[in-house]
Every structure is written in C-alpha cells, then in structure tokens.
Amino acid sequence: MAIDTNEAFLLILGLLLLRECFSVADDTLSMGESLSVYTSDRLPSDNDKFELGYFKRGNSSNIYLGIWYKGIEDRRIVWVANRENYLSDPYTSRLEFSTDGNLVLLQDSSKIPFWSTNLRHLPSNSTEAALLGDGNFVLRDRSNHSTIFWESFDHPTDTWLPGAKLGIDKVGNVQKQLISWRNSEDPSPGVFSFGLDPNGVIQLILEWNNSHVYWSSGVWDSEELTRVLTSSAIYNRTIVLVSNENETYFTYSFTSNILIYPQLSITSFGQIKEIGEPLVIEPSIVLPRSLSTVYALCGAFGIYNNNSSNPCDCPKGFEPFSDTETRLNDWSSGCLRKHPLQCENRNGQKDWFLKISNVILPVNSKAYTPLSAKRSCELACMNNCSCTAYAHNSNGCMIWDRALLNLQRSLDNGEAGQDIYLRLSAEEPQNSKGNKWEVWVIVALPVLVMVLIFCLSVVFSSKGKHKCKGDVVSSNDLLLFDFNTEHHAINDETNTRDNATKSGKKDVELPLFSYESVSAATNNFSNANKLGEGGFGPVYKGKSLKGQEIAVKMLSNRSTQGLDEFMNETTLIAKLQHRHLVRLLGCCMEGDKKILIYEYMPNKSLDFYLFDPTKKKMLDWGTRIHIINGIAQGLLYLHQYSRLRIIHRDMKPSNILLDGEMNPKISDFGMARIVGDNKAQANTNRVVGTHGYMSPEYVMEGLYSIKSDVFSFGVLLLEVVSGEKNTGFYNRESLHLLSHAWELWRDERSLELMDSMIGRPSSECTIVRLINIGLLCVQASPFDRPTMFDVVSMMSNEHAPLPIPKQLAFTTSQNAMHSNPKINYAENCSINSVTISVMEARS
Incomplete structure (x- = not known):
C-alpha cells in the first residue's frame, strides 16, 4: 500500500513526538522517562559542564552508569552508580523511576534493580532527577528544587569534587569515603580508601582494606591541610570541617572560577592524585609520593620491586592471580601457589623453604619466639601446618602463619634488607646442586632396588x-x-x-x-x-x-x-x-x-554433628572453617592435582568423614567419574546423586563437570555456616537454604545466616566472606561459578576482593527435573533418606 507525502510526514512527526514522550527532556529526568543504553541517552548538567550516561572501559563489555566532564575525550569519570553490579545487556538496560519514586537501574524484565537510590517514604508522584552544574546528581522535589531527597555527593566513589562530603554519617553509621577502582578498566571497589579517620581523630587517612593506615594528613589544621591539598597559586582550595550531631565531614570549594576543577582522586595504586586540565600530564599532588609507602600494593605474597613500569612480581612457586589483572597492573589479588602445601612428610618428600634475600620483612608476623638457632626456627615453622614463612635475626625467630603482605625488595632509602624463608610445596622443584654423578646414583639406586624386589x-x-x-x-x-x-x-x-x-x-x-x-x-x-x-x-x-x-x-x-x-x-x-x-x-x-x-574415622561423618541440635555445638567456628578449608583442598586435588581429573558427583555432609583431630576426609567414590584433562564436561543418561546437592545443569540436562562438584561444595559450605540442611526450609518463607542465603545477602543481612547455636565468631568478616564464596559456587550457570582453584585462592587470600554473586536459580519443580526425557534418573543411587532413586517433586 502506497503512503503519500502527507501521511509520511504525519508518521514521522508521530514517531518524533512518541520518542519525546519517553526520552529525557532537557537536563532533568522525570516520571515516565528513561535513560537507555541502547539509544546512548545522556543527561547533561544545567551548565553543560558535566554529563551522566553509560560507559565501558578497555576490552570489557561491562556497562556502567556514570558522570564525567563533558567533551573530554577520555571521559574522566568522577562518579559511578553501579560499580558493584555491572550491566551486560545493551538493549534492555535503562535508568527509570520505580512506582515508589526511587531511581532504579534495570536490565531485561528483572524486578531487582542493579542500582537504586533506595529511599523510603518518597512523594512518588513529584520527584525528578537532575545533574547539577557542580557534578552532583540529585533526586529532588519537582515543584521545589531546594528539597533534595538524595544526592551523589553523599555517595562519592573514587573522586572528591568540590562540595562532596568525606566523613561519617552518625545517624546511619555510614562512612563516606573515596574507594579506588580495581584497575583502570574495572570501577568495582578496590582495596584502598581515603576519608575521615573512623577512630575519632579528626584527620584524613589513606587505608588499605579498611584495616591498615599507611598515610595521614595529621590532626585537623585548616591551614596545613589546605597547604597539603593545594598545588597551584592560580586557585585556592578552601577546606572546611563540618561537625554536628548528625554528621562529621570534610568538604572544599574553590575561590576562583575554573573551567575544569582540579579533582582529587584515589588511584588503583592507592595514591591520592590531583588531576587538572586535560593537557596537563603530570599530577601536581601525589600522596604518598612513593609507591613503596602504599601498604600491600602487590597483594598476598607479591613482592614490590620499585620498578615504575611493573612494580610487582611473584616469588618462585607462585604465579599472578590473573593474567588480565597483571596486564592492567592490578595486583590486589596478589600471587597464588602453583602447588598447595602438603604439610605431611609423604613418600620421603616434605615442604621446603626458599630463601629470599635482601627484603623488607612483612609486618604481619603472628609469632615471635626467642629461639637462638636458625634451625630451631625452621623446625618451629615446619611443624606448624599454618606457617608460611619464617625469618631469623639477632632478635630471634619470626614466624608468619598467613599470607605475606607488604613484602618489598630492599629499597635505596638506606633501610637494610633481611632474609626471609618462604615455605614451598614438595611438588615445587628445587635447584639441584653438587656433583651430577652423585645425584644420578642417589636417584637410580633406589629405583634399581625397587625393580629387583618387584x-x-x-x-x-x-x-x-x-x-x-x-x-x-x-x-x-x-x-x-x-x-x-x-x-x-x-x-x-x-x-x-x-x-x-x-x-x-x-x-x-x-x-x-x-x-x-x-x-x-x-x-x-x-x-x-x-x-x-x-x-x-x-x-x-x-x-x-x-x-x-x-x-x-x-x-x-x-x-x-x-x-x-x-x-x-x-x-x-x-x-x-x-x-x-x-x-x-x-x-x-x-x-x-x-x-x-x-x-577408621573415629569422629564419624560431618552430618552426625552438623544437623543435630546438641552435637552441632561441638563444631565451633574454628573447627567449621577448618573443615571447609579441608574439603576445598581435597576437591582441588581431585580436579587439578591428582593423576586423573576426577568428578566426585556426590558431595554432601554424610560423605565427609572426620578423623580424631576433626580433619575432614572426602569419602564414597562410587559415583565418581574420570574425565580427561582437556575435557570441560561430560554427559550421562543416568543422573545419580543427592537431592539438594546436584547442580541445575546436571539435574535437567545430565551434564556434569568439575563445576558440578563446585555447586555441591557451595551447598555444603552454606550448610556448615548455617547448621541447616539445604532441603530443610519447606515450612518457612524460603524453599531452600540457598534461596534463604541469597535473600539475606541481597538485603545485606548475611550474618543472620550464621548458626546461632555456637555464638559469634572471632571474625565476622571471615564468615561473610565464606557466604560470598558459597553463593558464587551455587550460581545457576556453571560458567559463572569459580573453579576449586579459585575457591581455595579466595579462602586463603582473605584480603583479595571477591566477585559479586549473581541471583541464583533453583530447580525445584517436577517439570524442571524431568525436562529431558532421555535422562534416566538413576535406579542405583545411595539409599540415604535424602538421596534420590527416582526424582519427584514435593506434593
């Protein structure tokens, strides 16, 4: 059917009007409007200096909502909304208003926002969003612009703009601080922060992992702090301290009218730098001046070497956590062992010590003993399975029982270096020394004897x-x-x-x-x-x-x-x-x-204690963490370090036996399968295992892989933390322990998952970290789950940032379980009360 000119004009006009109704009008965002990734929508500030929109960095496809100086080619990002929860779909992602008047960042048809202003009791029909001329993104009353309900200046990311607050909200006990990006391509929170000292001292501090201060401005002095944080005579940065019953914070302003404010940002290397005009390459303020002052810059077991192009490396026996991260000079995750410590003397082999000379010793030693002999110090470390390194000097013996932090090669600052002895696995080859013929004789003679005996x-x-x-x-x-x-x-x-x-x-x-x-x-x-x-x-x-x-x-x-x-x-x-x-x-x-x-295992199986109201009290937090770590080490061996790659397929508490010292041992390999080293997964027409511990892809499609064991481990981990069975939530609001754990995590109430029968742990952060790892393991897609190598690394490197788990999916219905008619839900499974023969839904 032909369309004449007038009809075509009216159609185009209608489309333009329709687009106008649902897109951003001017410099505000109102109810019914949205900011879309697909159409590259942006919200300009009222003076056209700043811009809010979506951005990506480097080769990553992750999408973030942020604010930057308009017109600067490198898009100098000054604020990021969803830095902890990136978007991935460029077609359906958008910023819009929810029915309660909050701003929400959504993707697909999901009702759970990736980011939200998250306010209560808003006048839902009279709010609007605007980007102000100072870079402050606000949610305000549409009829009275002076009424601000929410502002980004109360939630800084890595950049301190004039007017933004660094301090403490006393009412909500919330700290407003700058937190570094993970690296130049990843705006997720790093390990370094800059803000008001939370211990009551009125000073600005740089801190690693919210636990170690490595720079401070000194107690509040207006003139001194202004001098430290002002680098040019062209402008004058005036710093103000505000303190009242509701909050205490620092803020600042400029006396001169500058086109682009020199911004103070915390870098992924843990330094505060002032960045001014785009053409100025060198920052005029760098605090602290030397990277050697930044605590734990190279992460766990990493060594700082004072090389500006590549300041970190790993010792022998270790490798960087990620090639991608090291490419971006991101060493926050540190170094990982190539081979796990064995501790025990096995087959005539035992762990050994690598001497690293001329280093500044780490400060996190856990023991100091007055042992006079170096050999005694070595034996003290060797006999302690937790010991990772020792050093011996005129003061005696120092022992480290966790990851080494802030290890540095001796610098040119006059500080003398010392020797440290790093514990390595027996599987890590040592440098051969001495006469080669002697080595051959030593190696060959026992072999010949064994052949003769055989x-x-x-x-x-x-x-x-x-x-x-x-x-x-x-x-x-x-x-x-x-x-x-x-x-x-x-x-x-x-x-x-x-x-x-x-x-x-x-x-x-x-x-x-x-x-x-x-x-x-x-x-x-x-x-x-x-x-x-x-x-x-x-x-x-x-x-x-x-x-x-x-x-x-x-x-x-x-x-x-x-x-x-x-x-x-x-x-x-x-x-x-x-x-x-x-x-x-x-x-x-x-x-x-x-x-x-x-x-014989004298302490029976894990489920004997874990799900019994009385016996579970015997499993204190130290024992539970020890059991979780042991199970993870055993699974890692099956998946990566044994002669064969083995998938267990029936990981559950009843298959974890406990020896006399409550050391866990994985048992029952009747369902296990061998897969080749290069084989990612296999499939079966016989699904065997235990209801509640099997991964979704295994239940529905018969696909199993090492990620199937990872899923089972995640369930087991959450059971150990909570003292509850995964399938024991039938009469509660949540159907499973997994859904219950996810809901608590989503609402930032993870600690409520802890087993209340055994009191509070010495470190609640450790438990929250374990819950995070457990949720990562039970993610719906096997591709999203970590490997057991990743799991062990995340548990042993307690300071490395963890990924954010995605929302979980569960297979509970009969239709889901029987979605593949070719699968025979095995007839020869364990006959434990929770182990399935033919899978059926609850009636």
Missing part, C-alpha cells in the same frame, strides 16, 4: 594370584591385587574409556584380604561393631592383626549400588593420595562378597 615378588606370588579367582586366602597371605584400568574403570553409557590412563597397562596395586581375615577383624560382622549403613551397604569397625583400627564397608545384596560402583570406587581411590581423602587400605573379593577396607 620382579622377585612377581615370581614368588604368581601361584598365589591364581587364588584371587575364588580360592580362600589366609589372613596372613596378603597379595597385591592388580587392576587393569582399561578393563575395570567404570564408564558412563557413552562408553568413553578412561583416557587419562595408559591403555593396557596395570597401574594400580591394592592389598587383597581374605573374607576370613575381614570377618575376624570385625568380630564376625557383629552388630556391636556396626557403625552405620549407607547406599553401598553396612559399615563395620574392625581391628587388623597389627592392631590398626579399620572401617569395613560391605556391598549389601540389597544395595542399590552394584559391582560397577564397587569397582569404580576401588579403582579410583586406590590411585588417590591426599590428606583430605579417606585412605583405602585394601579390598576383599571372594564369590559374591565384595568388601572395601578403609582407615
């Missing part, structure tokens, strides 16, 4: 090995049971073979016990020796001929698990050696008798 054992035990096929083996006749992994490793229905082993080679040797000896060890499997029963079958306590206490796990005839799971657990766990994995001592296979013999 050959003799094959000759003399060949007759006995035929007994394995069904003959009774005496209790003293201990054999080496050889598993050929090519034939016995359990695979999924995909029939993919274990590509992590060498085809046709026997690589597992496991002691084989007779049924007679196992029966004798357990007093003929008496009820008095019975410890419990799981999906595999009953478990009995026993004692070997040598007096060692053992746990005997028997495959029951009525067990939902079968030979596949038995062989899988035997084959897998025989390959694994780690202090946080239960140790398999041997097995028994005679006729239909299938038995596994483990080291």
